[in-house]
Amino acid sequence: MRSIHRKIRHWYTRYGRTDLPWRNTADPYAIWLSEVMLQQTQVKTVLERYYFPFLEKFPTLEALGNAPLDEVLKMWEGLGYYNRAKNLHKTAQILTQAQGAAPALPSKIEELIKLPGIGKNTANAVAAFAFRQPVPVMEANVRRILCRIHAMKDADEKALWQIACEMVDRQNPFEYNQAMMDIGATLCTSKTPRCEACPFESICQGKSDPERYPRKKRRTVPTKEQYIMINLYNNKLALSQRQGKFLHGLWGFDAIEVPLCAAEEVGEVTHTYTHFKLRCKVYLYDELEPTHDHYFTPEQIRQLAISKVDEKILNLYLDTMK
Ligand code: SF4
Known part of the structure; x- marks a missing residue:
């Protein structure tokens, strides 16, 4: 592997995305934050809209640990998969409470992995990128490269x-792992990989027909239907803070079993999550007496942490009011 490692380093120096801000900091907190944000979100989105504002608001682990969850969720709004934000916050709280002033992330994988929201891959990524430990990272792009190099149609996680x-590359785990992710994103892509430019070309067993590896799994996404009621009182809209597991902590409109006869149907919104598609029929009910604890103007709602689907419902309401 020595000559392959050399080729990878060379490739990374020439073509890697070496200017990404989380690759140019030694701060484990910022590196961890980028890893969590990038789990389900594209680099471009994280870079343009989330990474810097989040760090500006919560510049340290301690600042994050001492912040109210509402503020953290607000900075996460639109990124989706809100458990990521809640676990970031929980971990920051745990470390802040345990260590006091200037808390730090642990460098050992066994300790990192015990913290909320830190799985094996995130622990390895923090260890490799923040603490330069000789461990690999594993994400979708890396999985695809490994399967193709070894011509594996199916591969379990352990293998x-x-x-x-x-x-x-034990001498240069930082460059090696970053290069793996970049090669997967730019050369060894799902469709039409560019094998002629790839540093693994000389050892890749799958290069004659790379798209066979790994085998594609067909996935059907079920659709869930929901009735949503917008309760209106005094030109303000009722919202509650969600308590259940799904979208916990975010503010949202009420999901109801059956719409009231007196409610007016205003339309439909849909939103696709990873495991299901949500179709919401939205109703509006003008209340004579308030039935909820919290009512907000649309402008106030924009300041709250709400989910993408609730934002769509709000926009639908505003469209119908025009
Ligand atoms: S040679 Fe082709 S298939 Fe093999 S890892 Fe490189 S880009 Fe992927």
Whole structure:
């Protein structure tokens, strides 16, 4: 692997995305934040809209740990998968409470992995990128490269981790892992990979027909239907803070079993999550007496942490009022 490692380093220096801000900081907190944001979101979105504002608002682990959850969720608004934000906050709280002033993330994988929201890959990424430990990272792009190099149609996690550990450049884990992610994003893409430019070309067993690896899984996404009631009182809209597991902590309109006969149907919004599609029929009910604890103007709602689907419902309401 020595000559392959050399080629990868060379490729990374020439073509890697070396200017990404989280690759140019030694701050484990900022690196961890980028890893969590990038789990389900594209680099462009994180870079343009979320990473810097979040760090500006919560510049340290301590600042995050001492912040109210509402403020954290507000900074996360639109990124989706809000458990990520809640776990970031919870971990920051745990470390702040345990360590006091200037808390820090642990450097050991065994300790990182015990913290809320930090799985094996995130722990390895923080260890490799923040603490330069000789461990591999594993994300979708890396999985695809490994499967293709070894011509594996199906690979279980255990086998992939074993291969990844054997292949990692122990002298330069930072550059190697960053390069793996960049090669997966720019060369070894799902469709029409550019094998001729790839540093793995000489050892890749899948290069003659790369799109066969790994085998694509067909996924059907179920649709859930929901009735949403916008309760209106004095030109203000009722919102409640969600308590259940789904979208916990965010403000939202009420989901109801059956719409009231007196309610007016205003339309429909849909939103696709990873595991299901949500179709909401939206109703409006003008109340004579307030029935909720909290009512807001649309402008006030824009200041709250709300989910994408509630934002769509608000926009639908505003459209119908025009
Ligand atoms: S040679 Fe082609 S298939 Fe193999 S890892 Fe490189 S880009 Fe992917």
